[in-house]
Every structure is written in C-alpha cells, then in structure tokens.
Amino acid sequence: MFWIWNSFYDKYWNFNNEKFVDLLEKSRKSRTNKNKKGTNILAKDITLFESVSKKEVWSFINKFSIFLNSWIDVKWALTILTKQVKNPKLNRIVLEIKENIDHGITISDTMNQYPKVFDSLTTALISVWEKTGQLGEILAELDRNLLESIELKWKVKWAMIYPIILLSLTFLMVIFMMIFIVPRITESFDKAGSTLHALTQFVVNISNFFVNDYGKLLVWIIFVVVLFKLINSTYTWKSMFAKMNTRLPVFGYVVKQSNIVYFIRSLTILLDSWVLLLDALKTSSKVVTNIAYKKEVIRIKNEVEVWLTISKSLWLNLEYWANVYLNKLFPEDFAYVINTWEETWSLSDSLKKIWANYNTELKRYIWNMSSMLEPIIIVVVWILVGTIVVAIMLPFFEMWKIAQQL
Secondary structure (H helix, E strand, C coil): CHHHHHHCCCCCCCECHHHHHHHHHHHHHHHHHHCCCCHHHHHHHHHHHHHHHHHHHHHHHHHHHHHHHHCCCHHHHHHHHHHHHCCCCHHHHHHHHHHHCCCCCCHHHHCCCCCCCHEEEEEEEEHHHHCCCCHHHHHHHHHHHHHHHHHHHHHHHHHHHHHHHHHHHHHHHHHHHHHHHHHHHHHHHHHHHHCCCCCHHHHHHHHHHHHHCCHHHHHHHHHHHHHHHHHCCCCCHHHHHHHHHCCCCCCHHHHHHHHHHHHHHHHHHHHHCCCCCCHHHHHHHHHHHHHHHHHHHHHHHHHHHHCCCCCHHHCCCCCCCCCCCCCCCHHHHHHHHHHHHHCCCCCCHHHHHHHHHHHHHHHHHHHHHHHHHHHHHHHHHHHHHHHHHHHHHHHHHHHHHHHHHC
C-alpha cells in the first residue's frame, strides 16, 4: 500500500497528478465495463442515448461563472450545480469534477477526459484560469464566447439544412403523387383506351417504377449511403470533401467564413488570456470544424515554430511590387492584419475588429441566402408539381377535342 502511495510522488516528493489521473481513467473504464456486463437493460439504453448539448454546457459555465464571481467557494459552487444541472450525464461529470478536486486533479484535467462535452477552447481557458487566477475575466469571456458560438453555429446549420428540408418535403410530395394519385388516373385512361401524350407516358413510367420497382430504389439508396459512409471514414476522402465544401457555389462562402470566424475568435480569446502563441494556434486548430482549416492552422503553427512569421505562413509576400496572394482559405485582408500586428504588436484589438466585421458579414449573408433560396425552391416545387398536373391533364384535353369533333 505504501508503494502505491509513494508512486504518485517524484524523488523530490512533489505530487504528480498525471499518474493519479491515469489511475482514475483506468478505474472509470473498469467501472464502465462492469456496468456493460450487468443485466439492467434500461440503464444501457439511457447510457447509450445520453448526450450533452452545447446549450447545456453554456448554462453550466454561465452559472459557474456567476457563483465564482460572487466569491462562492469552488467546491460549494459545484455542489450547488450538481443540484441544478438536469442532464444526467453532465450532472455526473460535475460531480466527478467536484470529487477530483479533493485528489489534486484540476477542473481542466477532468474536462479533458470528456472532449465530446467540453471543446478544446473551453478546457484551455479553464486551464489558464487555474494557472493565472484570472477568474472573473476568463469565465465571463468564456460565457460570452459559448453563447455567440451557439448562436452562430445554429444559424450556419439552419442555412445549410433549411433548403434540404424544403426540397425533401417537395420530393416526398411528388413521390406521394406518383404512388397514390397517378396510378388511379392512368387506370381510367387505360379503360377509355386513349393514347397517352409523350409527357404523360414519361410521368406514368416514373409512377410505375415507384410502384413496382421501389425495392431496387431502396437498395440503391442504401448502397449509396453505405458507400458514402465508408468513403467518408477515411482521412483522405474526408480531406477531399472538406476542400469541396469550401468551393461550393453558394454554401462554400458560409463554410469558409464560419471557420474563419471560429479561428479568429478562439485565437483572440486565448491571446487575451496570455496563452502562448503556439499553444493558442494548436487549440484554435481544434476549434475550427472543417478539416481543411484544421490542416491549414496546424501548418501555420508548425511554420511559426521554426521562426517563420504568421503572415509569411499565410503566403503574404510584400517584397515585390506586384503582390500575389495564393492562400485560398484565409482572405488577404486577414493576412494584412496579422502583418500589421507583427510590426506594431497590436494583434488583439485588430483581431477583435476584423472578427466583428466577418461575423456581421456572415450573418447578413446567411439571412440574404435564406431569403434568396425561398423563391427558388418555390419555383422548383411549382415546376415539379406543375409538370405532373399538366401530364395528367393532357389526355383529358385530347379526349375533349375528340368529343368536339363528334
């Protein structure tokens, strides 16, 4: 027993919490494996589908910030939060944070064990608070950042999902007409023995395919989905799809601008918290969502590590009269702002201004894009539905002309 206790100390008798964190991690995994072998099926289902939303994390940080800025003790604040946090998974994490403090494990160390709940920026800022004691400023900034991030990500997701929802509803309506309406009308045409127009015959053929050969369609859909999943599971294809997303005609701007906003915001907050530049770049690479931007930020960090300036890493070259800027992921004005900082050492203020401009521009673009896509989708709906209606009505017009001649 003495040997186990002694193993947590170095030769100078300084406590090494990294070994203790590893021991707790092994204990958690062992406890999880034992729970999986249990017979409580309901507990398995709850554990399987438990998740923590970004809004719930923000609510936790917001309350934690209020308590600590009111000079409430950290452990007592966590005790209060265990009673207020409703999400079972987050509640267990808060309780674990509270218990780990007694064993010399920091809050950021515990948060690092749950990367799907707490992002890299959150854990980095909590770690800075623990090292510097800048409690009020850092938690207040983290609170604002999480709220702004939630709002921006919701707007970006809605801009991407909204057209897909409308088009999906349109295609479902068309499929419903093809399966239930068109076959009944074509039966009356067959009984009357009328010849079908080319457009009508085309619609009837599609309807017959949906009614008789829907199994083949389902097989092809499942095959395409599985193939896409398999392809997207490899890093090479993920990287290729990430680059394709940045070059899409309308949505590419949203992808690029949102990642730039995430990067600038995280870098500004970390540098304001006196985080070293290399560590700030490394953490910011985890905050951006697109793999192409992750690779680009990591490349910049590696080049800065060998004493190259950030502006040169962004491929900004001011040594020639005819300046050529080749970086396709970051705009040229951002590179000039970085270059100005390298000459004047006023990075934080400049980044805050350019972040505010990019953020406002992105929100305006999303609103304009949503307004522009609505009439386009309505036109698409009218074309699809109108084509089916015209195809159905053409035989009636032919029959009416025949009746007039009689």
